[in-house]
Amino acid sequence: MVQNSMERKESMVVGAAVALVVYTLALSMLSPVMSAIQASKALSNSGSVKGVGVGVYWNQACTNATSSINWGNLDPGSNVNRTIYIRNEGNTAATLSMTTSNWNPATASSYMTLNWNYGGQTLSVNQVVQVKLTLSVSSSVTGITSFSFDITITASG
Numbered sequence: 264m265v266q267n268s269m270e271r272k273e274s275m276v277v278g279a280a281v282a283l284v285v286y287t288l289a290l291s292m293l294s295p296v297m298s299a300i301q302a303s304k305a306l307s308n309s310g311s312v313k314g315v316g317v318g319v320y321w322n323q324a325c326t327n328a329t330s331s332i333n334w335g336n337l338d339p340g341s342n343v344n345r346t347i348y349i350r351n352e353g354n355t356a357a358t359l360s361m362t363t364s365n366w367n368p369a370t371a372s373s374y375m376t377l378n379w380n381y382g383g384q385t386l387s388v389n390q391v392v393q394v395k396l397t398l399s400v401s402s403s404v405t406g407i408t409s410f411s412f413d414i415t416i417t418a419s420g
Contacts, residue, residue, distance in 0.1 A: 308334050310411045316353040316418030325350045325391060332396070332414070340402030346395050349416060351386040357418035358385055359392075365413045374404040377414065385420065 311331050312319050321327040325348060334343050351357050359381055366372040380395045396414075 308337070308410050310334075310413060312347075312414040312416070314349065314352075314416050314418075316351070316357060317359065317416055318350045318352045319416060320348045320350065320391075323348050323391060323393065334398050337398070337400050339400055339404045342397055342399045344395055344397050346393060348391050348393055349381075349386075350391045351388055351418055353418050353420075354388060355420055356385050356387050357420035358383060360417050360419060362415050362417075363412050364415065365411070367411045368407060371407055371410040371412065374401040374407065375399065375410070375412075377412075386418070 309331070312329060318325060319329055321329050329347065332345050332347075334345070337343060349359060361377075361379055361381070363372070363377050376399045378397045378399070380397075381392065384392070386392055
């Protein structure tokens with residue numbers, strides 16, 4: 264009788280140990296899956312682009328003007344490129360500058376950066392330059408499911 268009781272206790276201890284091992288293995292397999300699900304959450308967006316003294320176009324012939332850029336669905340840690348064409352529509356030679364504003368939500372600007380490959384060259388009147396805009400999203404972005412912001416490209420000179 265004492266031996267049966269001892270065997271039952273041993274069996275319960277072994278069963279508990281096996282359950283603990285199975286539980287630990289299950290958690291270790293699910294953690295990467297859950298991280299991947301959370302990390303692949305796409306961000307949707309909308310926004311505008313405005314030219315001051317310049318026209319902003321989708322094509323080099325400057326026949327397809329744009330007032331907005333659709334960045335698509337963005338994943339944390341991603342970079343998205345969009346090519347635009349900028350024409351100096353003023354009456355003097357000019358250089359360009361770019362600013363962003365009206366980030367919504369405001370915290371989006373802490374997780375996203377907009378850069379361009381414009382080299383600072385002077386544009387003569389009606390000259391067109393091809394520019395690549397790159398929106399970079401931090402891999403640590405949290406709490407944002409959609410965003411918007413405005414881009415202003417200004418001619419000076």
